[in-house]
Amino acid sequence: MSSATATTPLLAIDDLAVHFSSGGGFLSAPKQTVYAVDGVSFSLAAGETLGLVGESGCGKSTLGRAILRLIEPTRGAIRFEGQDITRFSQSELRPLRRRMQIVFQDPYGSLNPRMTVRAAIGEAMRVHGLVKGPTQEQERVAALLARVGLREDAMSRYPHEFSGGQRQRIGIARALAVEPRFIVADEPVSALDVSIQAQIVNLLLDLQDELGLSYLFVAHDLKVVELMSHRIAVMYLGRIVELLPRQDLAARARHPYTLALQSAVPEVDPKKRKKRILLAGDVPSPIAPPPGCAFHPRCPIAEKGLCDRERPVLRELGPRHQIACHLAEKVAPGGAEHASD
Ligand SMILES: Nc1ncnc2c1ncn2[C@@H]1O[C@H](COP(=O)(O)OP(=O)(O)OP(=O)(O)O)[C@@H](O)[C@H]1O
Numbered sequence: 131m132s133s134a135t136a137t138t139p140l141l142a143i144d145d146l147a148v149h150f151s152s153g154g155g156f157l158s159a160p161k162q163t164v165y166a167v168d169g170v171s172f173s174l175a176a177g178e179t180l181g182l183v184g185e186s187g188c189g190k191s192t193l194g195r196a197i198l199r200l201i202e203p204t205r206g207a208i209r210f211e212g213q214d215i216t217r218f219s220q221s222e223l224r225p226l227r228r229r230m231q232i233v234f235q236d237p238y239g240s241l242n243p244r245m246t247v248r249a250a251i252g253e254a255m256r257v258h259g260l261v262k263g264p265t266q267e268q269e270r271v272a273a274l275l276a277r278v279g280l281r282e283d284a285m286s287r288y289p290h291e292f293s294g295g296q297r298q299r300i301g302i303a304r305a306l307a308v309e310p311r312f313i314v315a316d317e318p319v320s321a322l323d324v325s326i327q328a329q330i331v332n333l334l335l336d337l338q339d340e341l342g343l344s345y346l347f348v349a350h351d352l353k354v355v356e357l358m359s360h361r362i363a364v365m366y367l368g369r370i371v372e373l374l375p376r377q378d379l380a381a382r383a384r385h386p387y388t389l390a391l392q393s394a395v396p397e398v399d400p401k402k403r404k405k406r407i408l409l410a411g412d413v414p415s416p417i418a419p420p421p422g423c424a425f426h427p428r429c430p431i432a433e434k435g436l437c438d439r440e441r442p443v444l445r446e447l448g449p450r451h452q453i454a455c456h457l458a459e460k461v462a463p464g465g466a467e468h469a470s471d
């Protein structure tokens with residue numbers, strides 16, 4: 131058992147898909163399928179952070195929510211702590227809800243405006259039977275608030291009385307109240323000022339060190355994802371197109387989409403600055419994804435007859451490096467050919 135536990139990832143996702151149907155009502159447009167997430171596989175170790183990056187609408191939030199079974203997957207499997215939870219009923223999921231939590235971009239939306247911080251955090255503990263009586267609850271809430279860097283007097287206040295950064299600390303405290311092992315952090319710093327972003331990123335990193343938490347850290351900003359993650363998954367139109375260790379991103383990334391995202395990151399050091407790769411057009415609709423490689427209409431190196439016809443599968447390119455691109459071997463790693471001018 132112990133050797134199996136050592137090698138079993140905390141979380142393993144296999145070919146996960148979420149298709150929504152939209153329209154099809156009386157007088158509305160014909161029924162269409164939105165391929166929001168379309169065949170995603172990865173695993174996550176205890177204490178590891180996988181950063182998930184990609185443009186708006188590529189399916190990051192849908193993926194995060196489907197993993198937590200807050201949205202029903204259309205296809206695929208989710209294994210958590212060695213159990214296949216894909217078809218778990220709500221009552222079977224109940225004990226697991228404690229161990230898998232979510233932190234949102236805007237905690238304001240998820241905090242009840244009429245509940246004090248004390249009540250909101252205490253409620254989460256009570257629902258899961260983690261406290262015996264009000265005195266213990268009070269103590270635990272106070273300890274949690276201290277842990278996330280808020281003063282004890284925050285307890286009796288309401289969400290609207292706090293700044294964005296403080297509210298995010300409350301959101302984190304509430305997620306931690308039930309002692310989770312895995313947290314989906316869905317753009318937790320995207321709405322915050324840069325200086326506040328760094329504080330929240332550091333808080334999440336400290337908590338991971340202390341508690342051995344695993345994160346799926348979602349963001350559209352590659353720089354923030356790099357700060358937080360052990361490995362980085364780049365998503366495009368419902369699929370992972372490249373997955374690699376954080377330290378390999380700068381020099382080894384090869385997917386033309388990853389290189390375009392990288393080239394858009396402002397770089398102070400002119401020697402490290404990459405030529406900006408401008409992508410033609412917008413992200414296509416997940417209602418009618420382009421045939422072949424979904425990225426081909428915007429790809430600077432797409433080949434006719436191949437990329438517009440055959441869908442590339444995610445394959446091993448190097449150690450712990452996966453890519454979904456027919457032409458990966460032809461691309462200079464890290465976009466090196468663009469680095470000079
Ligand atoms: N309930 C739903 N019904 C129909 N379509 C949906 C639903 N939820 C999401 N979508 C669509 O699925 C796609 C993926 O959405 P999702 O919110 O997961 O993207 P995202 O990567 O999180 O974007 P953002 O960066 O803007 O948060 C989008 O095209 C979105 O419009």
Ligand SMILES: [Mg+2]
Binds near residue numbers: 190191316
């Ligand atoms: Mg989102």
